[in-house]
Amino acid sequence: MSIEISHISKSFGDFQALNDVDLKIESGELVALLGPSGSGKTTLLRIIAGLETADAGSIYFHGEDATERDARKRGVGFVFQHYALFRHMSVFENIAFGLRVRPRKTRPSREVIREKVMELLRLVQLEGLEKRSPAQLSGGQRQRVALARALAVEPKVLLLDEPFGALDAQVRLELRRWLRRLHDELHMTSVFVTHDQEEALEVADRVVVMNKGKIEQVGTPNEVYDKPATPFVYNFLGSVNLFHGRVENGHAVIGNLQVAAPEHANRSETQAVGFVRPHEIDISRESTGTGSLQATVTHINAIGGMVRVELEQKDSREFISAEITRSRYNDLDLKVGDVVYVTPQNIRVFVEDYDFSI
Amino acid sequence: MSETRQLTRNTTEPLWVRVMLITLALVFVAILLVLPLVAVFQTAFQHGVKPYLAAINEKDALAAIKLTLLIAAIAVPLNLVFGVAAAWVLTKFDFKGKNVLSALIDLPFAISPVISGMIFVLLFGRTGVFGPWLIEHNIRIIFALPGMVLATVFVTFPFVARELVPLMQAQGREEEQAAVVLGASGWQTFWRVSLPNIRWGLLYATILCNARAMGEFGAVSVVSGHISGLNNTIPLQVELLYDDYDFSGAFALASILAMLGVVTLILKKLLEWRAGIKADV
Numbered sequence: 001m002s003i004e005i006s007h008i009s010k011s012f013g014d015f016q017a018l019n020d021v022d023l024k025i026e027s028g029e030l031v032a033l034l035g036p037s038g039s040g041k042t043t044l045l046r047i048i049a050g051l052e053t054a055d056a057g058s059i060y061f062h063g064e065d066a067t068e069r070d071a072r073k074r075g076v077g078f079v080f081q082h083y084a085l086f087r088h089m090s091v092f093e094n095i096a097f098g099l100r101v102r103p104r105k106t107r108p109s110r111e112v113i114r115e116k117v118m119e120l121l122r123l124v125q126l127e128g129l130e131k132r133s134p135a136q137l138s139g140g141q142r143q144r145v146a147l148a149r150a151l152a153v154e155p156k157v158l159l160l161d162e163p164f165g166a167l168d169a170q171v172r173l174e175l176r177r178w179l180r181r182l183h184d185e186l187h188m189t190s191v192f193v194t195h196d197q198e199e200a201l202e203v204a205d206r207v208v209v210m211n212k213g214k215i216e217q218v219g220t221p222n223e224v225y226d227k228p229a230t231p232f233v234y235n236f237l238g239s240v241n242l243f244h245g246r247v248e249n250g251h252a253v254i255g256n257l258q259v260a261a262p263e264h265a266n267r268s269e270t271q272a273v274g275f276v277r278p279h280e281i282d283i284s285r286e287s288t289g290t291g292s293l294q295a296t297v298t299h300i301n302a303i304g305g306m307v308r309v310e311l312e313q314k315d316s317r318e319f320i321s322a323e324i325t326r327s328r329y330n331d332l333d334l335k336v337g338d339v340v341y342v343t344p345q346n347i348r349v350f351v352e353d354y355d356f357s358i
Numbered sequence: 359m360s361e362t363r364q365l366t367r368n369t370t371e372p373l374w375v376r377v378m379l380i381t382l383a384l385v386f387v388a389i390l391l392v393l394p395l396v397a398v399f400q401t402a403f404q405h406g407v408k409p410y411l412a413a414i415n416e417k418d419a420l421a422a423i424k425l426t427l428l429i430a431a432i433a434v435p436l437n438l439v440f441g442v443a444a445a446w447v448l449t450k451f452d453f454k455g456k457n458v459l460s461a462l463i464d465l466p467f468a469i470s471p472v473i474s475g476m477i478f479v480l481l482f483g484r485t486g487v488f489g490p491w492l493i494e495h496n497i498r499i500i501f502a503l504p505g506m507v508l509a510t511v512f513v514t515f516p517f518v519a520r521e522l523v524p525l526m527q528a529q530g531r532e533e534e535q536a537a538v539v540l541g542a543s544g545w546q547t548f549w550r551v552s553l554p555n556i557r558w559g560l561l562y563a564t565i566l567c568n569a570r571a572m573g574e575f576g577a578v579s580v581v582s583g584h585i586s587g588l589n590n591t592i593p594l595q596v597e598l599l600y601d602d603y604d605f606s607g608a609f610a611l612a613s614i615l616a617m618l619g620v621v622t623l624i625l626k627k628l629l630e631w632r633a634g635i636k637a638d639v
Binding site: 049050051072073074076077078080082084085086087088098101102146149152153 | 533535536537540542550
């Protein structure tokens with residue numbers, strides 16, 4: 001089932017959680033809502049589920065207006081960050097709940113419910129634990145029970161609020177891969193909220209990057225990582241270096257570095273910031289003229305396949321973080337205090353008329 | 359072993375301080391709690407078991423016991439429903455005036471029970487706000503059972519809500535929301551999710567509410583008519599007998615209330631122990 005969100009706004013008192021948000025989620029997609037806390041991602045998810053009412057705007061499920069539809073009639077599965085399992089019920093009863101509360105006419109028989117629950121337990125790999133109480137399960141197991149409970153009512157949409165947020169790193173990694181496989185098996189439209197960019201980029205078909213109640217960018221993981229639409233996305237997805245300078249006549253000038261910035265060709269002289277990822281910075285012993293900046297090595301971290309080098313730019317004293325391969329590092333024979341030249345391989349220039357705080 | 363000893367010594371007070379504090383506490387408990395309790399039973403049984411049973415079997419005493427039970431049987435279920443509804447509304451929904459409602463629930467705790475009784479006299483008494491209308495329709499509230507039930511309900515109103523609000527607040531709203539998304543109606547959500555989650559707290563609150571309902575003196579005293587055998591509850595009858603110098607009668611009835619108190623405490627402890635085990639799992 002496709003979901004269309006149209007001009008949704010929502011505020012809590014003075015706090016504007018969502019500001020005129022538009023988004024279309026295709027049927028069968030796995031979409032991540034990614035953003036820092038307070039960006040409105042959870043509010044958007046809860047509005048889709050009907051747990052929160054939008055102040056303005058509409059929601060369409062499969063082209064039908066569902067804005068006023070009651071949460072219990074939306075046919076969505078919702079997985080809460082802290083599981084929200086029914087604490088006084090066994091695992092079995094938790095999963096069976098959605099079927100048991102159906103009106104008599106559509107309620108399956110005892111045997112059918114039992115079969116269904118057992119099948120779901122197999123799916124979430126918790127066979128044999130149906131008699132346990134939620135308190136007797138680990139965090140990862142509880143989350144899988146919560147997922148099974150949501151799937152029991154055969155929802156057309158699965159919504160997950162920070163599903164792995166409360167788990168430790170190892171379990172997190174396992175569960176998110178498992179979620180991806182599960183989605184590929186069931187092909188259910190799924191939306192999950194996360195503040196972990198790695199999680200979003202690894203699991204989702206498409207990533208929706210949110211900030212301050214607005215959508216900054218929607219795209220595949222590759223698109224948002226390689227072609228960030230805004231400075232915010234650039235900064236939020238992975239680490240990044242900032243070079244302060246100016247643009248004039250389609251060129252960005254940062255210290256004695258000059259790069260072409262054709263997207264700003266129509267601008268007269270304006271303050272600008274260049275964004276470069278650490279792995280897009282090359283270090284050399286010789287200057288390449290207007291293509292490089294002089295800098296001093298301040299710290300070297302040579303653990304693992306990539307070597308992280310921290311440098312200080314000579315003119316502006318700005319901090320630069322670079323990642324080079326180990327063989328390149330060995331060729332250069334770098335030591336702390338060396339004066340070298342850094343060359344940004346791929347620089348993205350934004351003029352300074354945005355609000356850059358996260 | 360020596361390490362623990364060292365640690366204990368460093369973190370506790372000297373022996374004489376501990377002995378002094380413990381003795382002080384025990385002496386206070388003995389004088390203020392144990393001694394009076396023993397005295398109640400001792401005075402009640404001072405002429406033996408037979409006069410004790412006779413004093414309880416007396417017509418007016420039986421009437422007082424029956425009336426007390428009747429009032430509690432009406433007031434406690436009413437407050438159970440009110441209290442659960444109030445706690446449910448306060449913890450699971452957001453609305454304007456929520457803080458006012460929350461403060462109002464505490465009102466009966468804040469004002470003297472005698473004043474609570476007076477309020478009902480002022481409202482429903484002969485010269486009260488609704489007095490003339492009530493007389494016209496031949497309805498008696500003050501100096502009758504309805505007034506005593508009203509006063510008891512008023513005084514014991516906060517017990518259930520105050521017990522449940524922190525509990526329900528701690529449990530949050532997510533389980534209810536999970537139930538709703540799974541298709542449960544409001545009624546199903548309440549009976550299958552909310553109520554089972556608060557059952558121990560509810561039982562605990564009921565016991566406390568009941569003890570207070572049976573023991574209430576001030577408010578009920580104002581709205582009762584003190585007519586022995588008709589509208590005297592146990593506490594009122596105790597006062598009446600005591601004023602008539604019928605000490606063994608007074609103390610025999612008092613011992614019933616005292617026993618109720620002891621049973622309440624034991625039940626309360628048992629429930630806490632039970633709930634503690636639950637929470638540990």
